[in-house]
Amino acid sequence: MSTTGPTRPDPGPTSGFESVLDALDAERRARRAVMSTSADRAARTVREQVVEGRLRSGTRLPEERLAAAIGVSRNTLREALSQLVAERILVREAHRGVVVATPDADDVRDLYAVRLVLEPGALEHGTAATPAAVARVRDSVAEGYAAADRGDHAGIGDANQHFHRAVVSLAGSPRLDAQMDLLLAEMRLVFHRMGDPEAFHAPYLADNDRICGLLEAGERGAAAHHLADYLARARDHLLGELPA
Structure with missing residues (x-):
């Protein structure tokens, strides 16, 4: 790849x-x-x-x-x-x-404070983790790998957004889905401030794949733990590269 x-x-x-x-x-x-x-x-x-x-x-x-x-x-x-x-x-x-809008470092910290509660919680405790919902998570992983194979960094970024949206949908809550849409909109604006925003997502493809594999295996607690670690790393990565 x-x-x-x-x-x-x-x-x-x-x-x-x-x-x-x-x-x-x-x-x-x-x-x-x-x-x-x-x-x-x-x-x-x-x-x-x-x-x-x-x-x-x-x-x-x-x-x-x-x-x-x-x-x-x-x-x-x-x-x-x-x-x-x-x-x-x-x-x-x-x-x-x-x-x-143009988000700043304080916005990044606040966004990830919310995401670190919302996403691992939906992954571990969501009541709508049906086979179809899990398949949507897998589809977003496949979408990311396909974009990487054709050298489409913007497509990798799109797939990553779709992955996190699919994870939150496991909660089966229209309110949380709506909240995630707001978070993803702000996150996209954060990525635009990066020097190479699309390439930022590529290293996390393997993380998405591993999280999805754990979900498919029924190891939802382990998947949530890995996702929390991943989000913390992504937050620190962004804060380290965000322009002043």
Whole structure:
């Protein structure tokens, strides 16, 4: 397996936002219907763009164009953006409006304080660890190895996000799933501050595989212990490389 090869060029915040607008508009047209005017739905759409790495720290979000791309009114979008500001995914800046947030070291410490409680707990004690749910964890591991084999570091990062989301889903709690979506959105913004954010994930592929293997073997306590150690190492890794 090779983890080297061409990486995706960084399009920068501005051009990245243009591609997000195009994708959102295409999705809306494909549905042949205007999206519900629910602010929660609009917030979830924008949040998912952050989780999947399409909206990056510092990207300004012009209301009129974003509302049109999603298919909601500007008032609905404003409500959605205010929700995301409260979630610390977006911030309001003087003379710029709403922009995607840029987390700092204190944010990293707080994010991992939550993750170290949430993820090992879901892994060890979750009541929804059905064969289908465990298979989703395995699928995310396979997704990461496949991305590594083709030298797609961004794909490794995506797969890692999917792995942690699948782990929390073992709890069978919609509330925890929603909380994990918020954490993953903030984590993606942390990774964007790294000098080589995609390559950061590659060393953890083997950890994901081992955790999944323990889960499949029914050794959930051991899997949770390994995950807690892994998260602590990842936190320290990030803090050691995060720009001042």
